[in-house]
Amino acid sequence: MYGRELLYEVYGPKTLLEMSWLEVEEALQVTDIALLPLGSTENHGPHLPLGSDTFQGTDFARRVLVKLEERGIRAVAAPCMPFGVNYHMLPFPGSLHVSADTLRRVILDVGASLVHHGFRKLALIMGHGGNFATMQVAAQELAERHGCRVLALNWLPYLTAHYHEILTSGQKEGHAGEGETARMLVSTPRLxxxxxxxxxxxxxxxxxxxxxxxxxYGGGVFRALLSYKEVTPYGNVGDPARATREAGERIYELCCEWMADVIAREFGPAPSLT
Structure with a gap:
């Protein structure tokens, strides 16, 4: 039976979804940097919602905005793309797949809109690992078409190098495992x-x-996969029950500090546009 219970809470900063056009116009007076997170709607085990990558992608973007402001850099975040490249997840009900070419075209169109408004520096933030190859292709094409500066950010190699400091299983955690579940205990604990x-x-x-x-993850082997059920019958890798909110906060802090450092180095303080 459907109800109207509270599902999750949203904390700022605002993304374009929550901003008015006037607020965006005001932001453009002080910045030309925009963040574009890319998530998915797909299986995340029996314990996490299908939108986990999208919730995390949104949270990454909001937190990076804060980290950038701490560095004296203003930016604006677009809403997180809720669809991704994940054909291998289709055996799990509810997973929604778009082709790499479709995702590429959407990134190009959204990116072109941002450039049109005056955002000449774009940072694509990975919320779903299956999107990253397409993000790189689209980033290069955006730069070539519009003469803008574009980054595609994948925080997983950096995080993987530090996971042993945070996770408790001592084993290789993966999709919807201890680490990702910990992040979701921060982002949408009610789900x-x-x-x-x-x-x-x-x-x-x-x-x-x-x-x-x-x-x-920083390796050198890509395996084409038709069904994630070849990897796990439950849809997750690792032990989600070990996850804690505290670990999730540490992970977000690490990843968002890293992304803010990269953006600050590559884009620097926005020029005075007034």
């Missing part, structure tokens, strides 16, 4: 169902090879 969490660790490879990881 997390730890009572439904199931631990699953895929069997390790018969012969370990250095850098045998997906490129989104």
């Amino acid at each position: 997390v169902r730890l009572d439904r969490a199931r631990a699953h660790y895929p069997a390790p490879p018969s012969r370990p090879i250095e850098a045998d990881q997906h490129p989104v």
Whole structure:
């Protein structure tokens, strides 16, 4: 039975969804930097909502805005794209896939709109790992078409190098595992169902090879996958029940500091536009 219960709370800063055109016009007087997070709607195990990547992508963008302002840099964030490249998740009900070409075209159109308004420096923020290859292609094409500056940011390699300082399992955590569940306990705790969490660790490879990881994690091996059920029957990798809100806050802090550092270095303080 449907109800009108509170599902989740939203904290600032505002994205374009919550801003008026006048607020955007005022922002353009002091910045030409825009963030564009890209998420998905897909399986995240039995314990997390399908929109986990989109909720996290939004939270990443909002928090990076704060980190940039601490560095004396103003920026504006676009709403997080809720659809991504995830064909392999279709065996799990509710997952919604768009092709890489469709995503590329949407990034190009949204990016062109931002450039039209005066945002000449764009930072694409990965909320879903399956989008990153397309983000790189679109970033280059945006730069070539409009003469603007574009970054595609993937925080996972940096985070993976620090996961051992935060996570408790001592094993390889992955999709919708301890780390991602911890972030969701921060972003939308009311939507997390730890009572439904199931631990699953895929069997390790018969012969370990250095850098045998997906490129989104910093490795050098991409495996085309038709169904994520080949990896896990539950839709997650790791032990979500170990997740804590405190760990989620630490992860967000690490990743957003890193992204803000990169954006600040690459784009610097916005020039005076008045």
